Every structure is written in structure tokens, then in C-alpha cells.
Amino acid sequence: xxxxxxxxxxxxxxxxxxxxxxxxxxxxxxxxxxxxxxxxxxxxxxxxxxxxxxxxxxxxxxxxxxxxxxxxxxxxxxxxxxxxxxxxxxxxxxxxxxxxxxxxxxxxxxxxxxxxxxxxxxxxxxxxxxxxxxxxxxxxxxxxxxxxxxxxxxxxxxxxxxxxxxxxxxxxxxxxxxxxxxxxxxxxxxxxxxxxxxxxxxxxxxxxxxxxxxxxxxxxxxxxxxxxxxxxxxxxxxxxxxxxxxxxxxxxxxxxxxxxxxxxxxxxxxxxxxxxxxxxxxxxx
Amino acid sequence: xxxxxxxxxxxxxxxxxxxxxxxxxxxxxxxxxxxxxxxxxxxxxxxxxxxxxxxxxxxxxxxxxxxxxxxxxxxxxxxxxxxxxxxxxxxxxxxxxxxxxxxxxxxxxxxxxxxxxxxxxxxxxxxxxxxxxxxxxxxxxxxxxxxxxxxxxxxxxxxxxxxxxxxxxxxxxxxxxxxxxxxxxxxxxxx
Numbered sequence: 034x035x036x037x038x039x040x041x042x043x044x045x046x047x048x049x050x051x052x053x054x055x056x057x058x059x060x061x062x063x064x065x066x067x068x069x070x071x072x073x074x075x076x077x078x079x080x081x082x083x084x085x086x087x088x089x090x091x092x093x094x095x096x097x098x099x100x101x102x103x104x105x106x107x108x109x110x111x112x113x114x115x116x117x118x119x120x121x122x123x124x125x126x127x128x129x130x131x132x133x134x135x136x137x138x139x140x141x142x143x144x145x146x147x148x149x150x151x152x153x154x155x156x157x158x159x160x161x162x163x164x165x166x167x168x169x170x171x172x173x174x175x176x177x178x179x180x181x182x183x184x185x186x187x188x189x190x191x192x193x194x195x196x197x198x199x200x201x202x203x204x205x206x207x208x209x210x211x212x213x214x215x216x217x218x219x220x221x222x223x224x225x226x227x228x229x230x231x232x233x234x235x236x237x238x239x240x241x242x243x244x245x246x247x248x249x250x251x252x253x254x255x256x257x258x259x260x261x262x263x264x265x266x267x268x269x270x271x272x273x274x275x276x277x278x279x280x281x282x283x284x285x286x287x288x289x290x291x292x293x294x295x296x297x298x299x300x301x302x303x304x305x306x307x308x309x310x311x312x313x314x315x316x317x318x
Numbered sequence: 319x320x321x322x323x324x325x326x327x328x329x330x331x332x333x334x335x336x337x338x339x340x341x342x343x344x345x346x347x348x349x350x351x352x353x354x355x356x357x358x359x360x361x362x363x364x365x366x367x368x369x370x371x372x373x374x375x376x377x378x379x380x381x382x383x384x385x386x387x388x389x390x391x392x393x394x395x396x397x398x399x400x401x402x403x404x405x406x407x408x409x410x411x412x413x414x415x416x417x418x419x420x421x422x423x424x425x426x427x428x429x430x431x432x433x434x435x436x437x438x439x440x441x442x443x444x445x446x447x448x449x450x451x452x453x454x455x456x457x458x459x460x461x462x463x464x465x466x467x468x469x470x471x472x473x474x475x476x477x478x479x480x481x482x483x484x485x486x487x488x489x490x491x492x493x494x495x496x497x498x499x500x501x502x503x504x505x506x507x508x509x
Contacts, residue, residue: 039333047333048378051340052413055376056437058348059487059500061459065437089344091337147349176433208459208502210483229462231348246348246460246502 040087041119046070050088050242054233057244062207063175064158064241072237073115078108080237082135082154083115089150089233090116090133095123097131102139102279102296109137126299138201140222142278142300145230147247153216155236158243160204160214180212183254191259200264206252207245215251221263221279226251268293273304274311324396327360329374335359339375343489346498350456351465353449356496359401362393368491369416369443374401376441377414382407386417389445409440416443419470425477430484439486439501444470446492455506456499467497472507479505 038044046068053067072080090096096116100109104126112135113124125131128143135152145151157163161171164182174180183204190198203220207213215223216234226232232245245251255261266280271292278300280293292313295301305314329335335358342354361370377383383404385394398404409415409427422442431439450468454475457464467490469475478485478501485501499505 039337044332044336045378045380047336047340048376049380051344052376052381053437054344055347055441055487056439058344058460059502060436060483061502063436063483066435088340091341092334172434231344244348246500248462249459 037119039092039120040090040116041073042070042084042087046084047088050084053242054085054088054244057233057242058231058246060211061245061249062205062211062213062243064236064243067240067242069237069240074111076238077156079112079135079137079154081235081239081242082137082152082237083112083235084237085152085233085235085242086116086133086135087120089152090120090122092121094132095125095130096120097125097128097134098136099134099139099141099297099299100137101281102141102300103298105298127303128297128299138217138219139279139296140218140225140228142275142295142297144225145228147229149230151228151230151232153218153232153234155214155216155234155241156238157202158214158234158236158239158241160202160212175211178210180206183212184256187254187256191256197255197259197261203261204254206254208250209252212254213243213251219265219279220253220261221265223251223253223261224263266293269311270295270301270304271311271313273301273309273314275301275304275309322360322362322393324362324393324400327362327370327397328401329358335371336375339371342496343372343375343498346489346496347487347500349460349465350458350499350503351451351461351467351497353451353495353497355494356491357494362391362397364388364391364445365394365397365416366445366491367494368496369445369489370397372443372489372491372496373398373404373414373416377402377404379403379405381413382411384409384412384415384440386415387421389417389421412440414441414443416445418445423471423474425474425486428486430481430486433484436483436485439484441487441489443489443491446470446490449490449492449495449497455508456503457506458503460500461503467499469499469505472505475499476505476507479503
């Protein structure tokens with residue numbers, strides 16, 4: 034640990050990131066540009082989230098990393114090890130015990146508390162980017178609150194598919210002002226964004242930081258006759274029988290058999306330890 | 319100035335002291351009305367411990383500091399120059415402005431950001447005698463129902479909030495305590 038400055042980044046970089054986080058919190062949902070650094074991992078592996086975590090962590094923190102809800106995937110394990118080595122922080126897989134949680138594409142099932150901070154890894158922070166490629170134009174659209182294009186996109190979903198088919202990175206309106214990309218979380222997670230914890234978003238390649246203070250109003254865009262619906266696979270978890278958690282579909286063989294399991298591995302583990310058993314939870318329990 | 323020199327009173331362990339100080343600053347900025355302890359630096363008078371710690375946590379050669387009236391002493395300048403390397407600038411160019419409320423106003427002296435880049439605005443560090451969770455009622459992002467905070471000037475801060483998403487952001491410091499008022503907070507004057 035002594036080979037690195039605390040939490041890897043140099044102090045001037047951390048100050049720059051910290052100033053961006055404070056402005057992001059003061060203008061919820063607005064994307065603050067920051068001078069993203071090269072990190073010892075490729076773009077797309079969470080360099081934005083890692084830089085935000087590095088600027089946020091203190092030695093007293095307990096750190097948790099999830100990748101699509103799982104604590105044991107390559108990305109989550111390597112980022113957790115990175116901060117064990119460079120910041121010397123305690124790490125955990127239990128949501129309740131963590132004070133800082135870095136996440137890729139999920140919000141934990143267990144409700145977060147006021148003592149916790151959720152750091153998102155964001156690939157494309159600009160919700161309007163696939164509708165308007167020019168940064169100069171999307172800046173202007175945010176400045177003028179010109180979000181009609183986003184509603185047109187959702188309307189085209191309805192006209193083609195009969196329903197809003199956008200299933201992840203579902204756009205939200207923050208505090209009645211900025212339209213924000215919630216990162217590619219499933220829309221099932223959108224209602225959880227009005228939470229007690231601080232939410233910070235870091236996009237390393239795109240060099241943007243944005244934030245949601247606790248209890249900030251976050252509304253998923255929709256229409257009166259096509260209201261927003263958080264959706265999930267219509268099954269209980271095959272391991273822990275949870276009816277209320279977001280599920281991953283796992284193909285079991287080439288004969289079409291499949292199972293549905295909680296995407297949040299810690300939630301599933303805790304439920305199985307509490308005695309809940311799903312359809313296929315018996316033999317490997 | 320007895321034992322205090324421009325070289326003393328900095329962070330003892332810069333990465334750790336700054337990390338703890340930032341967490342306090344981030345907590346109050348994301349929860350308007352909260353008051354936290356903010357210590358680590360020992361700045362020269364008349365700068366408070368909280369204001370001095372905040373400046374050491376957030377300022378470096380990339381940020382211009384404006385010192386308002388009675389804060390603008392040779393000791394404070396030398397101390398900040400040694401520990402942060404930040405340039406001293408006018409109110410119109412400042413990223414951070416420090417002083418008592420009466421010396422900082424009027425607010426139209428400061429940058430409020432642009433419609434495309436509202437983050438390019440000044441952060442004001444307002445030195446107060448004491449902070450209390452009483453007085454003006456606050457609502458908005460970061461506040462569950464409502465909060466209360468002793469504000470130095472409700473009408474001026476209401477006018478600043480009306481500029482949203484433009485406007486200045488405030489840290490209120492008193493002794494070793496810090497609170498914050500981002501521009502997103504709606505302020506209701508009420509007894």
C-alpha cells in the first residue's frame with residue numbers, strides 16, 4: 034500500500050474530481066465535465082466509477098463492488114482488489130455492511146441508508162447522444178430544457194411495438210429539470226433512485242460526473258396513456274424463491290431448459306441462508 | 319503571530335485528512351441543513367478551522383480564490399499560497415470566495431455559470447459566528463421533507479435559488495462546523 038498515494042490517484046486529481054462532485058450535487062442530473070485520467074484498467078471497465086470512488090473513499094469505509102448485481106464477477110473482483118491494495122479499505126459482499134458501493138448496471142435489492150454512497154459506472158452519460166451526436170447541440174438542448182426529442186423516441190417505441198420497449202438506461206427527469214441517463218440499469222431499478230443514499234455517477238471515457246443527492250425527485254419519462262412500468266421476468270428466483278427481485282435468465286442446456294436467478298447475488302445468498310428455497314435451490318444448497 | 323507561521327497549520331497527513339474533510343463537505347452539500355464537524359487544518363486568524371480545512375481540501379493552482387475584506391490579511395494570503403498554491407483573484411474571476419456575509423455581497427459580483435455549463439460558477443464560503451438548525455425552512459434535493467438552517471440573508475439567497483440551474487453555491491462555516499446551501503434548495507422564510 035505504501036507504493037501508492039492513498040486510493041491511487043494523486044491529490045490534485047482528487048481535488049479536481051471532488052470539485053466536480055460538489056457541483057454535480059448542487060445541480061442534480063447535470064453532467065459536469067472533468068479531466069478523466071488514464072486508469073490501470075481499460076475504458077469500459079469502470080474507470081469513471083473508480084475515479085469517483087477514489088475521490089470519495091476514506092480509510093474508515095467498507096467498500097463493495099457489484100457488476101450486474103454480482104460480487105464475484107471479474108470486473109467486481111478486480112476493482113475490489115484494486116482498492117484493497119491502494120486504499121487499504123475493508124471490503125464486503127454484504128450490502129448492509131458497505132458504506133461505499135460501486136456498481137455496474139444494477140441497484141442492490143436491499144434499500145440503501147443515509148450512511149451509504151452508491152457510485153455508478155457510466156458508459157454513455159448523455160441521454161440524448163443517440164438522438165443527437167453533437168455535444169454542442171445536446172448542451173444547448175439541456176440548457177433550453179428541449180427534451181421533446183426524447184419523448185418522440187419513446188413514442189416511436191409505442192408506435193412500433195405497442196409499448197415503451199426501452200428496457201434499460203431508461204431516461205429520467207431529475208428534480209423537474211434535467212433529463213438524465215441512469216446508466217444502463219434495468220428500468221426495474223428506476224423507482225429505487227429516490228433513495229436515502231447519495232448517488233454519484235462517473236463516466237471515465239466520456240469525462241463526465243453527475244450526481245443525485247438523497248431524496249431527489251427522479252421521474253421516469255412516460256405518457257399519460259402509457260405510464261412507466263418497471264418490469265422483470267415473470268418468475269420467482271429458482272434458488273431463493275424471491276418474487277420481488279430482478280432476475281437473470283440462465284440457459285441450462287441445449288434442450289431449452291433454463292432457470293431464473295436473482296441478479297443481486299448478495300440478496301439471493303442472504304435469502305437462502307434465511308431458509309428460503311426455490312424450485313432448483315435444493316441440490317446445490 | 320507567536321507559533322503560527324505560514325508553514326504551520328496544514329494537513330498532517332494530506333491524503334487522509336483531505337479524504338475525511340471532503341466526505342464532510344460532500345455530506346453537507348448533498349444534505350442541506352446538515353451540520354458537520356470539519357477539522358484538520360489550523361489556519362491563521364481570522365479564518366475559521368472549517369473554512370481553512372475546506373480551502374485546503376478543494377483549492378490548488380487551478381482555482382482562483384477571492385478573499386473578502388477582513389479575511390484578506392497578509393497571514394491568510396501567505397498561508398493559502400504555501401499550502402494550496404492557489405492564485406488570488408477578483409470576485410468576478412473567483413472559483414472560491416471566502417469572507418463574512420457583509421463583505422461577500424452583492425452576489426452579482428460572482429460567476430453564476432452559463433446555461434450550457436452551469437458548473438462554472440463560484441462557491442462562496444461564508445464565515446458565520448455559529449450555525450444552527452433553525453430559521454429558514456429548506457426544501458428540495460437532499461432533503462426528505464424539510465430542513466432548517468440559520469442563513470445569513472434569506473432574500474438574497476432566495477434570489478440566487480431563483481436563478482437555478484445557474485447561481486452560486488454556499489458553504490457556511492463557523493468554528494469547526496460546516497453546512498451548505500446548494501443553489502437547488504428552495505428557501506422559505508418562516509418564523
